[in-house]
Amino acid sequence: MKDICKQKKSLRHYWKNYDWFAKFNLGLFVVILVVTIYLIIRDPGNLSNQPYGAGDYYYTDVEGFEKVFFGKGLGTNYPILFFSLFISWGLICWYFLKWIEKKK
Amino acid sequence: MSDRVTASKFQWSDLVKKEDWWAIWLGFFIIIATLIGKLSGAYTLKAAKPHKGWGTGDYPTLFSAYSGILPKLLFLLVFLGVIFAIGIKVMGGNVPKFARAFPVLFILTTIAYTFANHYIIKNYLGYAFWCLGIGLLISNTIKTPEWLKPAIKTEYYIKTGLVLLGAEILFSNIVKFGMYGLGIAWGVTPIVVIFMWLFGTRVLKMVSKPMVMIIATATSVCGVSAAIAAAAACKAKKEDLTFAIGLTLIFTVLMMVTMPIFVKAVGMDEMIGGAWMGGTIDATGAVVLAGEVLGPIGAQVAAMVKMIQNVLIGVIAFAIAVFWVTRVERDKDGPAVSASEIWHRFPKFILGFLAASVVFSFLVEPSLGTDVTKSILSLTKGFRGWCFALAFMSIGLESNFKEMAQLVQGGKPLMLYIVGQSFNLALTLLVAWLLLSGIIFPVPQLTV
Numbered sequence: 001m002k003d004i005c006k007q008k009k010s011l012r013h014y015w016k017n018y019d020w021f022a023k024f025n026l027g028l029f030v031v032i033l034v035v036t037i038y039l040i041i042r043d044p045g046n047l048s049n050q051p052y053g054a055g056d057y058y059y060t061d062v063e064g065f066e067k068v069f070f071g072k073g074l075g076t077n078y079p080i081l082f083f084s085l086f087i088s089w090g091l092i093c094w095y096f097l098k099w100i101e102k103k104k
Numbered sequence: 105m106s107d108r109v110t111a112s113k114f115q116w117s118d119l120v121k122k123e124d125w126w127a128i129w130l131g132f133f134i135i136i137a138t139l140i141g142k143l144s145g146a147y148t149l150k151a152a153k154p155h156k157g158w159g160t161g162d163y164p165t166l167f168s169a170y171s172g173i174l175p176k177l178l179f180l181l182v183f184l185g186v187i188f189a190i191g192i193k194v195m196g197g198n199v200p201k202f203a204r205a206f207p208v209l210f211i212l213t214t215i216a217y218t219f220a221n222h223y224i225i226k227n228y229l230g231y232a233f234w235c236l237g238i239g240l241l242i243s244n245t246i247k248t249p250e251w252l253k254p255a256i257k258t259e260y261y262i263k264t265g266l267v268l269l270g271a272e273i274l275f276s277n278i279v280k281f282g283m284y285g286l287g288i289a290w291g292v293t294p295i296v297v298i299f300m301w302l303f304g305t306r307v308l309k310m311v312s313k314p315m316v317m318i319i320a321t322a323t324s325v326c327g328v329s330a331a332i333a334a335a336a337a338c339k340a341k342k343e344d345l346t347f348a349i350g351l352t353l354i355f356t357v358l359m360m361v362t363m364p365i366f367v368k369a370v371g372m373d374e375m376i377g378g379a380w381m382g383g384t385i386d387a388t389g390a391v392v393l394a395g396e397v398l399g400p401i402g403a404q405v406a407a408m409v410k411m412i413q414n415v416l417i418g419v420i421a422f423a424i425a426v427f428w429v430t431r432v433e434r435d436k437d438g439p440a441v442s443a444s445e446i447w448h449r450f451p452k453f454i455l456g457f458l459a460a461s462v463v464f465s466f467l468v469e470p471s472l473g474t475d476v477t478k479s480i481l482s483l484t485k486g487f488r489g490w491c492f493a494l495a496f497m498s499i500g501l502e503s504n505f506k507e508m509a510q511l512v513q514g515g516k517p518l519m520l521y522i523v524g525q526s527f528n529l530a531l532t533l534l535v536a537w538l539l540l541s542g543i544i545f546p547v548p549q550l551t552v
Contacts (some may be wrong), residue, residue: 025515028522036354039361050396051157054356055220055230056389057328059414060272061484066478068392069411071404072551074282076528077224079207082279086290093294094423100302101431 126191128456131267151486152176239500265491270460297325300524314340327386364397378402382409383532427462428474
């Protein structure tokens, strides 16, 4: 019993020393967790009938990924322009990140 | 990921003495063995798992989850045990101790896979959750036994898994949704990473920079897979990865369920809604699932956008590795980092990761065709999944809540995720609307 009282005291002390930002975040986290568990239990979108799910992290994890991801698409008639844009945008962002880190 | 990787001068003996290189050799060994088996037809090298969707239909009971696969699981245990033991032996580790501990780690991981493959649970909580959960439960209650520790080789399993993942990154997929896909996936992703990096390091002033980068990558690219790649590239601690994955798992469920409901409720165009979900929901399977709720066009667009983000993992992991070596780890008052220093510090397994991607994208797929490539990937993905699952179980087994509590930092990781994901949602919706509403470019004509 003494131990429980001690723990309660320590928890109260911990809570008092927590700033409003941490208290807000903790409350938010609890709400998010409760909502997530509620959604899993209630299954409002009736998602459990589907063979896919949040546990399929990468596209190859998805059941029948060969059909899901390799169906009809658009493609491009300008592959050089396409890959130039891809590389250019990547480089611009890369140099920007390096620049702001250097500026710091 | 118990310790950060430290730089050392390269020696030729590193090729057989360092874990990074062994991850490359083992990854390529599995890929080549699978390839030979597939092309020759002599054998099929496949990693077994408890049947997905047990609890109903063909596999109604818990025991039926293992029906017909026990010999295959035993073979997998021996196969993985032997190849990992060879590496450990050459690197100077204790093989008998590893051999005693590995079967237990394997059994624990099999149990985690069993939970994850239940017909309802599989839609919400994957193996990462169960592996971390079981591992954390053991380490924080009965304590991880000493004799089990020789099998806990988190980095070894993660790096090998990442080399295998490299094979699945096919660059041809990047053109799947034409310029629309490039704009939505590639246009937004780096902006969100940079925004979250600035927000986490400058505004929230988070202590752990690797954690900021992992959360940023998981949020903007594709959840767990991207988090693993980013963590390995920036030499993160295991707790950083655990936090990032915990957040991404929770929010994936939330977004997967609520986003299609919201899209339908506000009457958003199916194509725009699909692109929005594809660009923002973390896990790929969750995107496909949410897309299916919208309709065939929404599902197709969501899958294509996510597929492009999947390809981006390779590019982003490489960029993070170089950024870390040249900027974050660099002595601020020292001279610029030389090319040789970059090479010394660079996590070498990333080269194997990229090499596997390049070989499959520009050699295997063009020469053997997409169908054969897909059938090879459907085999290698099993081994990749096992490597990651073993790594997550190892992380759980070596983590304790006290150490993790120090990283909570008043909820800063949560705030980073929420602010970053909100920015991601707003920007992706804006770009999807600009590209797919017909106000700038013609609306793409898709057939299902």
